[in-house]
Each structure stands twice: as C-alpha cells, then as structure tokens.
Amino acid sequence: MDLIILILAFLCIIGGLLGSFLPVLPGPSISWVGLALLYFTKAVPANYWILGIALLITLIISVLDYIIPAKGTKKFGGSSYGIWGTNIGLVIGIFAPVPFGFLIGPFVGALVGELIYDYKDHNRALKAAAGSFVGFLASSFIKFVICVMYFGLFVWIVWQYKSELFST
Template sequence: MVVGVFGSFLPVLPGLSSCWVGLLLLYLTKAVDNNYWLLGITLLLTIIITVLDYIIPAKGTKKFGGSSYGVWGTNIGLIIGILAPIPFGVIIGPFVGALVGEMIYDSTNHKRALKAATGSLLGFLASSFINFVFCIIYFGIFIHTTWEYRNLLF
C-alpha cells in the first residue's frame, strides 16, 4: 500500500495497481471476510483510471490548442518516456513529444507548440493527482479493514 501511494506521484513505481494488490492481499487472508463487491469495484476503478492515465495527457494537449500531431506526439512521447531509462521520462516524454509533434505540424508557431506541450504536462499532473487521491482512498479502506479485523490479524 505504501509503495502504491508513493507510486501515485513517482512515475517509476506502479501506483494505483499496487494499492489494489494490497487490498487484494488483505482480503485473501483467512482473518478477513472476502468482499467481492469491494474488490470488484476497486478493480474496475483501477482499470479505468489506468486507462485514463494514458488519455488525460493527450486530452490536455488537445484542450490547449494542440493538433492531432501534438496528441500523437504526446502518446509517442509517453511510450518512449516509459521505456527510456532517463529520470522523469514519463513527465518529459509527453511534453517533448507534444512539442515535437506541434513543431512538425507548424514549425513557425513556437508559442502554440509550447502551449500544447504545457497542456500535456498539466494533463499528466492531473492524472497523477487523480491517482494519488484514489491511492489514499484505497489506503483508507486498507487501514479501516485492518483495524476492524485487528484481533484476528494480529
């Protein structure tokens, strides 16, 4: 759970999925009664938010006036940023990708390209914030359940 909370704002670590695995492991113990509804709903939310992590930066690019080149640049930059062994690649990749994409689209309008790249960065920050909020919610559920079953767990 702690790795998940840190992973929600540190791109190197898996965030929300780690928190969900923490919940799953808690509910798989013999001491805690299984709650398939809770696990199912939180899994569905985890999947949706994970997909949104890849969509939100592209939407931020589009919202700030980026073209389809900027959106594609954001997505390609995100993939390269994930795979590249550079610090903060997940942050830098979409920004640079959107900037390069917009410069390919219109190399004379640097201000528009920078604005679209900024939208990509803001989209990434928004998705990180959403991840953090849901990690804290999952952590709260974990703490509550652990406290509720403390006599059987410890």
C-alpha cells in the same frame, strides 16, 4: 502466512502510491492488488462489494489515464505528434538524471512533438505542451487520490482485524 501476505499487500499499496506519479507503474492497479491480497488472509473475510467497486474504479481510472493527457493536449490545440511526444517524454523523463524528470519529460516531449509537426508555430507548440502537462498533472492527481483512498481503506480493514492478523 497471514503476516507475509499482509506485508506483500502493504508493499503493493505503497507501490501504488508511487505508481500514481511514475508512469511506468500502474498505481491504482497495484494498489488494488494490495487490497485483494488483504482478503487472501485467513483473518479478513472476503468482501466482494469492496473489491468489486474498487476494481471498477481502478478500471475507469486506468482508461482515463490515457484519455486525460490526450484531451489536455487536444484542448490546447495539440496534434497526435504532441500526444506521442508526451508519452515518449514520460518514459525518457523517468530515466533522465534530471530532478523531477518525470514532470519535465511530458512537457518537453509534447513541445518537441509539436515542433516536429509544425516547426514554424512555436506559440501553438508551447500551448499544446502546456496542455499536455496540465493533463498529465490532472491524471496523476486523480490516480494519487484513488491510491490514497485505497491506502485508507487498507488501514481501516487492517485496524478492524488487527487482533486476528497479529495473533500468531
């Protein structure tokens, strides 16, 4: 049973790494579930400090994930139309049959949103779209770093208790 839980936990950690770039998946949250599953095995004793601190970091990152792209758009002179465009562009970009659509989508979405807001000011729209893109990249990078840290923590814990986990 421990091996099945270990495999599920590993899949969650990998899913979290993918989710750090794909906006449909909440990367740090999925990685945290992978860490939590690891402690459901009989071989690994519960460490509430690690789980609690990781949960706090996950919650903070989840909130920042919505704030950072919006702040990037606002910093570069964008409006709420650009923010909505960014979010819609993220979703469309995932399903678009374009390479790197999840990167292109937020930029194009913010640009379209800003052009809907003020179709005469192309320079402001382009600047706001660039700010949205920078915010999206910053948010994705932060999520990726956290997920890599959770992956490292996962590997370290499994390494510590490998003889107990793989003894059956």
